[in-house]
Amino acid sequence: MEKGIVIDREAKYIGVYIPARNKIFTGIPRKKVLKKTKIYAGDYVLGEILDNENFSIEEIETRKNLLKRPSVANVDNAIIVQAFKMPPFDSLLLDNLLVVYEYFAVEPVIVFNKVDLLNQKEKNQLENIVNIYKDAGYKVHKISALNNEGIEDLTKYLKNSISIVAGQSGVGKSSIVSKLTGKQLETKEVSKKTERGRHTTTGVRLYKFGENSFIADTPGFSKIDALTFMDKREVPKYFREFSRYSCKFPDCMHTVEPDCKVKKAVKNKEISCNRYKNYLKIINADLGLLSGICD
Ligand SMILES: Nc1nc2c(ncn2[C@@H]2O[C@H](COP(=O)(O)OP(=O)(O)OP(=O)(O)O)[C@@H](O)[C@H]2O)c(=O)[nH]1
Ligand SMILES: [Zn+2]
Missing domain, CATH: 2.40.50.140 (Nucleic acid-binding proteins)
Structure with a gap:
């Protein structure tokens, strides 16, 4: 066969x-x-x-998995696109997307686009953010779809895989897909009227590019709340750097529990305060927990 x-x-x-x-x-x-x-x-x-x-x-x-939006099976990579500015970096959205795609068994790849817009000071600020995510255990690419910077490396990284792009409006998802494949991202509605007047879900296509790589013609999430998909008790395991620590209680939520190694690591600056803050926001915990830990 x-x-x-x-x-x-x-x-x-x-x-x-x-x-x-x-x-x-x-x-x-x-x-x-x-x-x-x-x-x-x-x-x-x-x-x-x-x-x-x-x-x-x-x-x-x-x-190995099946996403609903877009409807694609066996997705290997979620290319989570962010910009440092235009639009401004949205770390809470990024952290939500990292949690959700990992929950769906899709490997997240963080792509900071539009690096051509940055002056030296902003480049340094971006570098600090990049290091936080790299240290946490994520793959990060810095690119400019406008002037092709980093596109070749990204293409190589995505070889032999099926990918989707995600991220808020304006970060450059279409531009990236177009640089990778020469084709346009569809910005179609979830359902469209057919000529007979019926509503049907529009189709999904995978564009082939590079070495045996495919990318969906329809973007993934542009905003998301992880708790729509999972119970808050599941969230900690999708913060990769948290899982390096063994707290007193194996099901520690890293909030009010005694002898919490994650909180200690945040205080020692081994874990980023901003990541921990976003974690608390995602699980709807009291941000008062930050006092004495992140000042
Ligand atoms: N300076 C700069 N502008 C870029 C870059 N990539 C994309 N843009 C611009 O940013 C704007 C948004 O890009 P799109 O590719 O449409 O972004 P998108 O994420 O697909 O946006 P939506 O369709 O709204 O979800 C466009 O004006 C692009 O020309 C880049 O690397 N550098
Ligand atoms: Zn803990």
Whole structure:
């Protein structure tokens, strides 16, 4: 059987890219496949090439994850885009996105775009922020989609993977996708009216680029509140640097518990005060907890 990846999913149409042929076929799922599951962009499929255009889908490989917005399976990377200015860096949004994508088993990649706008002082300030996230255990790229800085490195980093871009309006998501793939990000509504006047969900496509890399044509979250998806007790494990510490209580929320190693680390400046503050905001804890720790 031949292996392919679903790269186009719109209404009934299933576009399957077969790497061995470097060509897109129309996927025709067997009934037994459809009985088991729907088919999503990002699905790895096995089947037979029927003719020049058609590919019969016999099997769908087990997904490692399935995002809803956009509807893409097997997403390896969430490229979380931020700018230092225009728009200003939103650390609370970034920290929320880091938590949520990790919860969905997607590896977050932080991308600071628009570095061309920064003077030396701002570059230094950005560097401090970058170091906080690198020290916390995240991958960080600094780029300028405008003048191509860092695009090649980012392309290399994303090889052999499926990615989506996320981040608030204006940070440069479309510009980045366009630099990576030569194609535009869709800014379509979640649902659009078809010619018959029915509302249907619009499709999702994956653009191929670089070395066997794919990126969704639809962006992910532009604002998010982690507690929409999970209980607050789950949040601490998605703050990567927190998990290096073993508190007295294994289920420590790092708020009012005695002998909390995370709070101690914040006080010792091993953990960033701003990260800890955002953590408290995300779990809706009392910010009064910061007094005596972050001054
Ligand atoms: N100076 C500078 N401007 C940039 C850069 N990347 C994007 N821009 C500009 O920033 C603005 C927003 O870029 P987009 O790519 O549309 O941002 P977006 O995140 O897709 O925005 P939404 O579609 O609103 O979600 C545009 O005017 C871009 O030309 C960059 O690296 N440097
Ligand atoms: Zn603790």
